[in-house]
Amino acid sequence: MKSHRKELWFEIPARRGFLNITPEVDECLAESGIQEGLVLVNAMHITASVFINDDESGLHRDYEVWLEKLAPHEPVSQYRHNVGEDNADAHMKRQIMGREVVVAVTAGCLDLGPWEQVFYGEFDGRRKKKVLVKIIGE
Numbered sequence: 001m002k003s004h005r006k007e008l009w010f011e012i013p014a015r016r017g018f019l020n021i022t023p024e025v026d027e028c029l030a031e032s033g034i035q036e037g038l039v040l041v042n043a044m045h046i047t048a049s050v051f052i053n054d055d056e057s058g059l060h061r062d063y064e065v066w067l068e069k070l071a072p073h074e075p076v077s078q079y080r081h082n083v084g085e086d087n088a089d090a091h092m093k094r095q096i097m098g099r100e101v102v103v104a105v106t107a108g109c110l111d112l113g114p115w116e117q118v119f120y121g122e123f124d125g126r127r128k129k130k131v132l133v134k135i136i137g138e
Helices: 022-032 059-070 089-097
Strands: 002-010 017-020 037-043 048-054 100-106 114-124 130-137
Touching: 002 022, 002 059, 017 037, 022 037, 022 114, 022 130, 037 048, 037 114, 048 100, 059 089, 089 114
Parallel strands: none
Antiparallel strands: 002 130, 017 114, 037 100, 037 130, 048 114
């Protein structure tokens, strides 16, 4: 069994945003040479997320509205975490959207379903954050 590890770095200029990172994950897989196995993609920051869903702008807008209802940013005083900070909502949004995804590798390709894409979700942006891609297999 082989393994391959790569760090991806993203900097979303806004506080929140979603970025399709499927091409970057595909590139990591090609670099690995692995034909059959698993790819783990995980956000290495507590206010960012990795998830799989459809690449559709209306859905992403719906996520933003839904997440803001579940964990509103303001008033920041509603959160105990926000003593000297203002990102408690970002921690909660990350918890909802998830830390990581695992995708099967079949014949050297990501084995995604119809319309599925891998996304980086940012909930407290404006600085560089790391995503780990770990691939194991043969």
